[in-house]
Amino acid sequence: MSRLSITAYVVGIVCFIVSCSFAVFYGYKVVTHQLPTEEKELNNDRYHFVLIPEELDNDYWRLVEEGARAAAKKYDVLLEYTGPRQANFDDHLKTIEMSAAAKVDGIMTQGLSDEQFSPLINRIVEKGIPVITVDTDAANSKRLAYIGTDNYYSGFLAGKALIADTNGQANVAIITGSFNKNHQRQRVQGFKDAIQSEKGIRIVAIEESQISRVRAFEKAYQILQEHPEVTAFFGTSALDGIGVAEVVEKFNKQKRIYIIGFDLLKETQKYIRKGTIQATVVQEPFEMGYRAVKMMIELREGKKVPSIIHTATRILRKNDLPPYMNNIKGVR
Ligand code: BGC
Secondary structure, three states: OOHHHHHHHHHHHHHHHHHHHHHHHHHHHHHOOOOOHHHHHHHHOOEEEEEEOOOOOOHHHHHHHHHHHHHHHHOOEEEEEOOOOOOOHHHHHHHHHHHHHOOOOEEEEOOOOOOOHHHHHHHHHHOOOOEEEEOOOOOOOOOOEEEEOOHHHHHHHHHHHHHHHOOOOEEEEEEEOOOOOHHHHHHHHHHHHHHOOOOOEEEEEEEEOOOOHHHHHHHHHHHHHHOOOOOEEEEOOOOHHHHHHHHHHHHOOOOOOEEEEEOOOHHHHHHHHHOOOOEEEEOOHHHHHHHHHHHHHHHHOOOOOOOEEEOOOEEEEHHHOOOOHHHOOOOO
């Protein structure tokens, strides 16, 4: 055999071995091929639930979502989190309607108003899709359960805290997320009832923020212009107190203004630490999300669940803050 043919022979064998190895390797890959995670989850998941908040990218709602996702992961549920980019009744209702049309196994959402939300919730429940209200109840609807803050009581707590912190002397302005949403109305009502018999406390203005921080800022600014006698603010939704604090820091250097807000987002705690916000009403958004998913599973399994579960609500002031915020569960 010539040298050339020996070389060709060896090269041929090497090529043959290499192609055999590729064939074995890729053959193995095809046989043991894993489906994309999404599909895999769909196959394993027992239920498909949807959580629909009034505003998708609101940090408060992201905490509710975190809780719901933790439970969904633990109990093999496919959880969809969807809703309006910015708070809007029509978009919210449309999303609920579309989820029902997609025949999901359960809908968790707010019962924002009896007029608009209850008829839709009733229709969906009558069709056999369970609905749980979270954070805000439509108590007269056919929703199967509510989990969230006692919104009236939380407003009442805020009123009592304001009385204690101002020694019963204050001209109060309220910035509320909305005049027509159940939770906001109940918080304002609770607050009013708490201060009702206090001679030294007057409500001098009340404005709507549409749960927008920028709007809360604008309204607080406007109030300070029109009502220089204001000495205290109550913000009834998560971004209201933050909007007010920004205005007070920027434009109110002389007078001391008391602020009580809602929730414990990172920015709220920053303002509490600085002393711009004196107190906040803390809710349990993570727990609401987690327990809502658990309750929905129980409903699907035919178990009985309580029709109302109120999660904890408390007042937090600067002294209640631990040195590092990361230590507090459910802060975003
Ligand atoms: C309320 C939520 C609301 C959020 C708005 C919270 O205090 O519980 O329902 O969407 O504020 O920022």
